[in-house]
Amino acid sequence: MVENKTVRLDRVIVRFAGDSGDGMQLTGDRFTWESAANGNDLSTLPDFPAEIRAPQGTLPGVSAFQIHFAAHDIFTPGDSPDVLVAMNPAALMASLPLLKPGAEIIVNTDEFTKRNLTKIGLTASPLDDGTLANFSVHPVGLTSLTVEALAGFDLGKKDAERAKNMFALGLLSWLYHRDLAATENFLGEKFARKPEILKANIAALHAGYNYGDTTEDFVVRYEVAPAPMPTGTYRNISGNLALSYGLITAARQAGIPLFLGSYPITPASDILHELSRHKNFNVTTFQAEDEIAGIGAALGAAYGGALGVTTTSGPGLALKSETIGLAVALEVPLLVVDVQRGGPSTGLPTKTEQADLLQALYGRNGESPVAVIAPKSPADCFDAAIEAARIAITYRTPVLLLSDGYLANGQEPWRIPDLDTVPAIDPAFADGPNGEDGEFLPFLRDPHTLARPWAIPGTPGLAHRIGGIEKADRTGNISYDPDNHDTMVRLRQAKIDGIDVPDLEVDDPTGDAELLVIGWGSTFGPITAGVRRVRKEGKKVAQAHLRHLSPMPRNTGEVLRSYRKVLVPEMNLGQLALLLRGRYLVDAVGFNQVRGLPFNAPQMQDVINEMLEEVR
Amino acid sequence: MTEIPLKAKDFKSDQEVRWCPGCGDYAILAAVQSFLPELGRTPDDIVFVSGIGCSSRFPYYLSTYGLHSIHGRAPAIATGLSVTRPDLDVWVVTGDGDALSIGGNHLIHALRRNVDMTILLFNNRIYGLTKGQYSPTSEPGKITKSTPAGSVDRPFNPVSLALGAEATFVARTIDSDRGHLIDVLRAAAEHEGTALVEIYQNCNIFNDGAFDLVKNPQSRDEALIRLVAGEPITFGDRRVVRDADGHLQVADAGEPVVHDPTDLELAFALSRLSGSELDHTPIGIFRQVSEPTYDAGVQQQVDDSATEADLRALLTGPDPWAVS
Numbered sequence: 001m002v003e004n005k006t007v008r009l010d011r012v013i014v015r016f017a018g019d020s021g022d023g024m025q026l027t028g029d030r031f032t033w034e035s036a037a038n039g040n041d042l043s044t045l046p047d048f049p050a051e052i053r054a055p056q057g058t059l060p061g062v063s064a065f066q067i068h069f070a071a072h073d074i075f076t077p078g079d080s081p082d083v084l085v086a087m088n089p090a091a092l093m094a095s096l097p098l099l100k101p102g103a104e105i106i107v108n109t110d111e112f113t114k115r116n117l118t119k120i121g122l123t124a125s126p127l128d129d130g131t132l133a134n135f136s137v138h139p140v141g142l143t144s145l146t147v148e149a150l151a152g153f154d155l156g157k158k159d160a161e162r163a164k165n166m167f168a169l170g171l172l173s174w175l176y177h178r179d180l181a182a183t184e185n186f187l188g189e190k191f192a193r194k195p196e197i198l199k200a201n202i203a204a205l206h207a208g209y210n211y212g213d214t215t216e217d218f219v220v221r222y223e224v225a226p227a228p229m230p231t232g233t234y235r236n237i238s239g240n241l242a243l244s245y246g247l248i249t250a251a252r253q254a255g256i257p258l259f260l261g262s263y264p265i266t267p268a269s270d271i272l273h274e275l276s277r278h279k280n281f282n283v284t285t286f287q288a289e290d291e292i293a294g295i296g297a298a299l300g301a302a303y304g305g306a307l308g309v310t311t312t313s314g315p316g317l318a319l320k321s322e323t324i325g326l327a328v329a330l331e332v333p334l335l336v337v338d339v340q341r342g343g344p345s346t347g348l349p350t351k352t353e354q355a356d357l358l359q360a361l362y363g364r365n366g367e368s369p370v371a372v373i374a375p376k377s378p379a380d381c382f383d384a385a386i387e388a389a390r391i392a393i394t395y396r397t398p399v400l401l402l403s404d405g406y407l408a409n410g411q412e413p414w415r416i417p418d419l420d421t422v423p424a425i426d427p428a429f430a431d432g433p434n435g436e437d438g439e440f441l442p443f444l445r446d447p448h449t450l451a452r453p454w455a456i457p458g459t460p461g462l463a464h465r466i467g468g469i470e471k472a473d474r475t476g477n478i479s480y481d482p483d484n485h486d487t488m489v490r491l492r493q494a495k496i497d498g499i500d501v502p503d504l505e506v507d508d509p510t511g512d513a514e515l516l517v518i519g520w521g522s523t524f525g526p527i528t529a530g531v532r533r534v535r536k537e538g539k540k541v542a543q544a545h546l547r548h549l550s551p552m553p554r555n556t557g558e559v560l561r562s563y564r565k566v567l568v569p570e571m572n573l574g575q576l577a578l579l580l581r582g583r584y585l586v587d588a589v590g591f592n593q594v595r596g597l598p599f600n601a602p603q604m605q606d607v608i609n610e611m612l613e614e615v616r
Numbered sequence: 617m618t619e620i621p622l623k624a625k626d627f628k629s630d631q632e633v634r635w636c637p638g639c640g641d642y643a644i645l646a647a648v649q650s651f652l653p654e655l656g657r658t659p660d661d662i663v664f665v666s667g668i669g670c671s672s673r674f675p676y677y678l679s680t681y682g683l684h685s686i687h688g689r690a691p692a693i694a695t696g697l698s699v700t701r702p703d704l705d706v707w708v709v710t711g712d713g714d715a716l717s718i719g720g721n722h723l724i725h726a727l728r729r730n731v732d733m734t735i736l737l738f739n740n741r742i743y744g745l746t747k748g749q750y751s752p753t754s755e756p757g758k759i760t761k762s763t764p765a766g767s768v769d770r771p772f773n774p775v776s777l778a779l780g781a782e783a784t785f786v787a788r789t790i791d792s793d794r795g796h797l798i799d800v801l802r803a804a805a806e807h808e809g810t811a812l813v814e815i816y817q818n819c820n821i822f823n824d825g826a827f828d829l830v831k832n833p834q835s836r837d838e839a840l841i842r843l844v845a846g847e848p849i850t851f852g853d854r855r856v857v858r859d860a861d862g863h864l865q866v867a868d869a870g871e872p873v874v875h876d877p878t879d880l881e882l883a884f885a886l887s888r889l890s891g892s893e894l895d896h897t898p899i900g901i902f903r904q905v906s907e908p909t910y911d912a913g914v915q916q917q918v919d920d921s922a923t924e925a926d927l928r929a930l931l932t933g934p935d936p937w938a939v940s
Binding site: 033036037039182185226229230231232233234235236245248249252257259261278279280281282284286288289290292293296297298299300301302303304305306308322323325326330416417419457458459460461462463464465466467468469477478 | 629631658659660661662663665666668675676678679680682683684685686689692693694695696697698699700701703704721722725914917918921922923924925927928930931932933934935936937938939940
């Protein structure tokens with residue numbers, strides 16, 4: 001046995017890459033949990049194709065999972081991996097351009113057959129032809145070693161080979177001093193009904209760990225110390241999970257049932273899956289016949305007094321437009337969650353983008369204002385969902401919650417909130433007549449919020465008729481009167497404009513930066529990381545992030561106008577920049593990318609530096 | 617204190633009815649208003665949801681809760697309401713364009729799920745509110761504003777369609793036959809699950825006389841077949857019999873088929889006796905069977921989820937760690 005020395009690192013980026021069927025997402029997920037249990041701050045990026053099983057061994061079939069873990073707080077899944085685990089030639093070649101020079105590559109040599117090389121157009125093996133000269137390569141027969149380790153099990157060759165991802169995970173766990181117990185527990189639950197498969201996976205996991213211990217190929221092990229974090233109880237959470245929990249919590253804080261009407265669509269479906277498991281929290285999920293029925297049923301439930309929610313992605317949001325318009329006209333609380341993906345049309349179903357902002361704000365007929373909120377990180381999806389529900393219920397309005405594919409599937413540590421600190425939401429159902437003559441006026445507004453009564457069917461004495469046709473102010477009766485329509489259009493807008501949202505906070509440590517970087521949604525991580533790097537260079541830059549896109553914070557214009565230059569990085573072609581320019585008459589400059597991937601820190605650093613050059 | 621039974625006038629709203637004079641919708645409205653007291657519920661516990669079209673203005677004229685929604689979507693909206701509020705009596709009012717064209721998908725899925733609601737489908741075989749285009753129930757060759765050379769569409773038979781979706785209650789009635797209409801409404805309202813009632817309704821502006829064959833005293837005895845459960849199916853001097861192959865046909869003699877609303881095949885065969893030409897048109901209840909409702913199934917799952925609703929435990933998950 002070799003005595004390995006242990007090197008302490010501040011942060012590491014690992015990328016697992018393999019075939020769609022190789023279990024890379026699971027492997028990455030488990031390694032993430034191990035890193036979290038180790039106390040590291042972390043951020044992850046699953047990167048997989050839309051096809052369930054793309055042709056084996058091909059470049060389009062590569063499924064990858066990247067994790068960045070550190071001994072300090074971090075904001076992105078990292079730019080260039082330090083370590084690559086490559087399960088086949090396609091995974092190696094697809095990931096190679098991303099790697100840091102000198103990166104370590106653990107490569108499954110068993111898959112470098114002539115046939116597999118041909119599939120990606122290679123005649124010589126990159127393991128032998130000098131392609132990897134600048135990297136530190138660890139050739140490991142992951143498949144054959146796994147099969148050997150499982151020789152004593154009652155398993156077919158295929159099933160034995162399938163456990164190679166656990167072998168790889170075991171090896172990585174050894175390399176980073178990780179404890180295997182949690183993964184063993186996880187496997188125990190996953191394969192509870194398949195004892196032989198369970199034993200085999202655990203055996204493969206240990207075989208990988210022991211391989212690291214005995215082989216002489218790895219002379220160094222690494223350790224990444226826990227990151228200092230505020231006291232509390234933590235867990236790992238993805239955006240879709242946090243969002244689901246936020247919805248359950250919001251309904252509970254409002255004391256009303258949660259109803260989700262939804263149609264399966266990537267990358268939003270996990271919210272439907274998750275909520276369908278929690279009926280004991282007074283949650284009803286309805287898998288509708290289409291996107292329109294999903295929101296229709298949610299609207300019907302909201303009309304009846306539930307927290308009505310529909311979840312979707314861009315193409316589904318397009319189909320829901322007319323019903324959102326109806327909810328605007330009816331003025332009922334309704335939550336519409338759009339987990340954005342690359343568009344237009346089917347676009348890039350499994351990749352991230354934030355190009356639905358204008359659709360969310362304006363994608364309906366007529367003057368049809370809604371509130372729009374965007375979470376900034378996976379864990380923030382919890383708070384954003386509660387905030388969205390608060391606004392929907394308080395103001396009797398549809399609220400669009402704009403998550404995205406990166407937030408949905410990315411994970412980070414989450415400090416579990418103290419539920420006693422989550423404020424209650426008062427549904428304030430109407431319970432009696434509100435008119436001067438003892439009549440009920442369904443469109444008589446609260447003078448402060450401009451919200452109308454939420455008078456749910458079954459309430460004695462409040463039966464009323466409303467619909468999508470323009471309604472008379474106060475009575476809600478059909479009205480085609482020109483002045484009334486003008487009044488109602490302005491009232492609906494004024495109600496949204498008047499929503500109580502916190503002021504925009506600016507992070508400007510010296511108070512005299514000349515450049516402001518402002519973003520929204522999931523770009524918070526990379527922008528923050530980029531800003532931090534620029535400041536480390538001794539330069540001044542201010543940062544602000546918009547959570548409320550409609551209405552925008554009241555001080556937004558004032559903030560923007562107090563900087564000489566405003567930079568707006570977005571994963572679209574400049575949608576927020578268009579709004580800021582149009583609304584506040586500032587020369588906001590966009591930095592735009594639509595590659596289906598989040599920005600990374602060096603990229604943000606570069607673009608901020610370029611802008612700083614201009615300021616000078 | 618004795619409760620005074622409600623009357624038809626208690627179900628009238630204060631809104632002026634704005635259908636064209638002579639429209640068949642007036643007769644249906646009057647029949648529904650006079651029937652609603654029979655439910656024994658106050659207007660506060662009843663909800664009428666509608667889509668878009670002439671028929672969909674219906675909720676404004678009732679004193680119940682009413683939701684006039686968007687084109688074709690009423691069954692979807694009513695599904696969300698019905699599932700979350702089993703205490704309410706939920707009705708949908710729709711038309712042939714609303715239910716069978718733009719909203720066809722929602723209709724068939726509500727029917728197959730057996731959501732607890734009553735759907736009144738006013739079929740006038742024309743688009744009224746958009747001023748006279750052919751509808752998905754218009755007869756082939758129909759000349760309208762959008763089909764000056766005649767429609768080449770093949771129409772839906774709403775009853776066949778509903779039976780194809782295995783709806784648990786399917787009936788047909790006629791706006792002008794108040795007694796029959798109310799009898800069908802009563803059975804539909806009592807039904808647990810989705811009840812679909814097709815109501816032949818005259819549009820006197822754009823499709824006047826569409827149903828004269830089954831309405832006029834001169835012709836109706838020859839054309840109209842009144843279905844009554846357990847009774848032989850006869851009309852005028854004629855009857856419905858099975859031929860040697862077991863197929864239904866209209867005959868002058870022979871053993872008449874006895875109507876059985878629990879027999880799906882029979883119901884479908886009856887719905888095929890006549891196409892859009894109406895020459896042999898059954899009315900009444902085609903199918904009436906008791907099946908579990910969607911609402912009850914959903915509620916059962918909520919009741920069965922015995923796990924304690926411990927939100928703190930849910931948020932904490934299986935693998936938390938503490939930072940102190």
